[in-house]
Amino acid sequence: MPKKLTFTRRSEDEDIKAAGLFLDFDEMAKKGAMQADDSSIAKWYGIYKSRQPGNHMARIVIPGGVITSAQAKNIAGIAEKYGQGIVNVTTRQALQFHWLKVGNLADMLRELGEYGNSTKHGCGDVTRNVTACPLAETCAYRRLDARAAAVEMAEFLGMCRDLDDLPRKFKINFSGCGADCAQPHINCVGLSGVIHNGVPGYKVVIGGGMGWKPFVAESLFGFVPHNKVKQVCRAVAILFREHGDRFNRAKSRLKFVVHRKGIDFCRTEVISNLHTENVSSDDIIVEPVTDEGVPFSLRPLLDDSPQGTDGQHTVRVIVPKGELSFSTFYRMAELSERYANQRVYTSNRQNLQFQGVAPSDVKALESEIRALGYQTSGSFTLSDIVSCVGTTYCPKAVTQTRALFDIVQRVVGEPRYESIAQSGVINITGCPNSCSPYRIADIGFRGMRIREESGSVEGYEVLLGGSQTAFGQKLGEFKLSDCEEMLRLVLNAFVAVRISDEFLTDCVNRVGLGYFEKAVYGEI
């Protein structure tokens, strides 16, 4: 087909977008195939091509990471019917189906919709799933209800038709306090609850992100009153829409706008965007403010089944690899109806949780969960490994992350490492896109292939000592077959020098990477 010459400096994806963001999945089902251009647009409907040709993935958007038990049952049913019985939990609190066939997509979307489940804007150049910190509304440290705010934000921005075609994806998350459990620093917009002069509101950072070029988010505002945060996020989205690179998709994200233009420029733009929409910025404070809330711990709550401020408990389900069968997922919905608040929650460590569990029901629920084969303790510990799906489904992945997951899980589960079980987290990602944010984990693995004399083998770049605000340092590149030995050497070295209940990252910062290098490579 002859191409229309426009000489506009934009990517081919932009050309496709310009042709219209509309897809008719029923027609597609009749034709039995998705055209190349269609598959770009399908992302707006939350549908992605899988690594296996002819198969698709659908991502259900779950603002704040909460769904009703009825929605959960619906999802389980759809997984059984169309998705080979598998449900995946993502690090951004969404749920995914794999193995979907083009012919079923239309029906699947309809059937999901009957229970208010939606895949709309699951992918694509739009505001993605708005996430919240895990304990949110029940957390003792919270300044405000991050989950409710996330849900409201998703609704508000989802209705802004003028934000349907951003240069690239746009990610927002909410943390109830400065412990930042929702990881604001690696998102486009990160909001953390603060109380200033008695008014609850948010500290706003923008321009963070993982991927091939990571950035730590920078402070946009020290304080935005809670009732203005939607407009502020919209103003940031408009800044992004107007200044994001539409030619080079690898450099489109908001983090590059902030990096290129500088935070001061961005702030001025955001304020002027607010003014254009008649929102006053008078009560927005640029400088950091003193937070008046109760003091919080810097790592997420590690307690098993913590009790919330409402007197009820949160019971967690550690979901290895973030993957469950449809029947287990269905059972989880039932459990939420029997023991909890009839809701199922997703967390950014690919886990599930129940809230509103009466103190008297905690034991019973925990044992029900264990009976299903899942742990209820160990959230945010070494054994709570987060791994992306890797080459199992993802067309972008380089390695089969799940093979490493099994190795790591076995090693950290060894009795000799019991004493350090709570000393950090391990993230495994199959490519530099970092769906599992490996740079901020205490130990991070990133898939790669390592060249040999002839051919190549799977391997990992390994980082140690990452945190949200300072990324891990590179220990080296290891063949998969060497990862087990390497990991033991790292953990042994850590055990040898650990002071009281130090986190691994703190230890790396204290003794230096060199110590670990020597331990791993041996004396040179």
Place this chain on the structure above:
Amino acid sequence: MRFEYQKAQKPKENSVQTGVGTSPLDLKTIGKAIPCQEACPAKTNVPGYIEHIARGEHDAAYRINLEDNVFPGVLGRICTRVCEDECRHNWTNVEGPVQICHLKRYAADHIANTQTPLAPHFGPSGKKVTIVGAGPAGLTAARELNRLGHQVTVLEKEPLPGGMLVDGIPAFRLPRDIVAAEIALIQDGGVTIQTGCAVGASEMSILIEENDAVIVATGTTLSNQTTIDGVGDDETQRFTGLDFMKRYNRGELPALSGNVVVVGGGFTAVDCARAARRLVSADSAVSIVYRRTEASMAADKNEFKAMREEDVAVRTLLSPKRWKTDGSRGILVCERNVVKAGDTRRKPAIETLNESEVEIPCDVLILAIGQRSDPRILPNGIELDGIRTSKENLFATGDFEGTSADVITAVASGKKTAQVVDTHLMGQTRYVEGVRVETTDCDGETGRFRDHDIQWALPMPMLDVVGRFENQAEVETGFTPEIAQVAATRCYLCQYKFEIDQDLCIHCDWCIQAAPRECIKKAAQIYCDDDGFPTKVFEAELSKDTTFIYIDNQDCIRCGKCLRVCPTQAISMKRLSRIGCVKLDS
């Protein structure tokens, strides 16, 4: 040390990461990267100047050409364009090659009026060189030797310098002021040209005595002959191509009467035919008779178009046999040829068919069937040996040392001769060719994008046929700025070279998925020649067999997509430029 892995050695494409490399590897790599420049006998930096034209920087574009091919305004009109045959922009769906030559002319037509000579490479050497013949090769050698610090005099027997540029090529293809300006620039640099100065073998002996070096650049002055029965000696009816053009160009030919036939398929034949058309009346036929097919003729698309418009018939697969008269009109009787079956060369063998005569009206016959050099200028006992001769300080250049070729080949020969002579004069090689390698920092953006690749090639504007024959007006009028912009932005800018740092690459294949063509390969092994130049890539199917992800510059259209998707910044974009004179430290 634990976890120390043995890895296959990574293929290298340049001897330096940045800076100037002079190894054979560097030259081979740039040769593959920029096919048009490699094809150009004078190694003109084509993408270098096209990039400037696209930006509207005509002077910079002109200076690059001036450096490389000495006569940009001239060659921008009459070059044989071997570069365009090799241009990468030649895939079936993108309308053929970049119009390299027309762009060269465009830049030359739009420069500021005052141009200064190119800067010298070396200071004065005190050596004296005389060059005999002020054609393109002689003048090139003169300019180069002058820049190398030698004192150069050029002797020309004709009243005007330029050789074939003024005596061979007609002004309607090459206006004389263009030639004069570019020769003047050589004189401005310090070269002395003496015209009307014929040199024979005896004068030559003296020159050899009086100079540190002498170069014969007298070209091909003798016409090839053939006997055709019935053709008499009547000087108004029978010409050689060389002679016809020389007299035409000097305005010495009267109007011709009757039908004209030019025999031959080279440049001269076409020039003769078109010149003859300008000397006969409209009802006279002008034909070219050529023994092979049009595909073997030197003329390009535009010239065929011009001939069609000017009503010059091209009759191919015919060989003249005899000339006869039929009453008052002459007739050339030809025999038909066929191309020898299975011969696919550009100039295939032909066979004559017996009993297959064809009659073509012919009152004036011009034989343009080639020319050769006149060896009588060499003093007794001196033998020619390529650029050198059996006399140590006597050299040859251009058509005189080779065979009759085109102007760009003559220029290339002049440059080569200058280097050989410089080495002789100085007793050492003072410079070599090299490649400048520069890193870029622009996300693989060359300033153009996919839309630019698929623009249509617009034709060279030409004068209307009506009125074209007045005053030797130049037929091709040159690109307008609008056409030039299109033409320049079609070029892929092949000087930009994408390469993968194998130590950073993680074999994610994203680049392969993003690539518009099969430009990036999974390689099991890459074999290199003795210079380290990758010559063969054995492709791998599976990831486990893939040792390297390798960009094959042959297939790269410089879109930069791979660089932009690579998650590890393993891909970089280098800028390569060839340098004619890299000084060697003594």
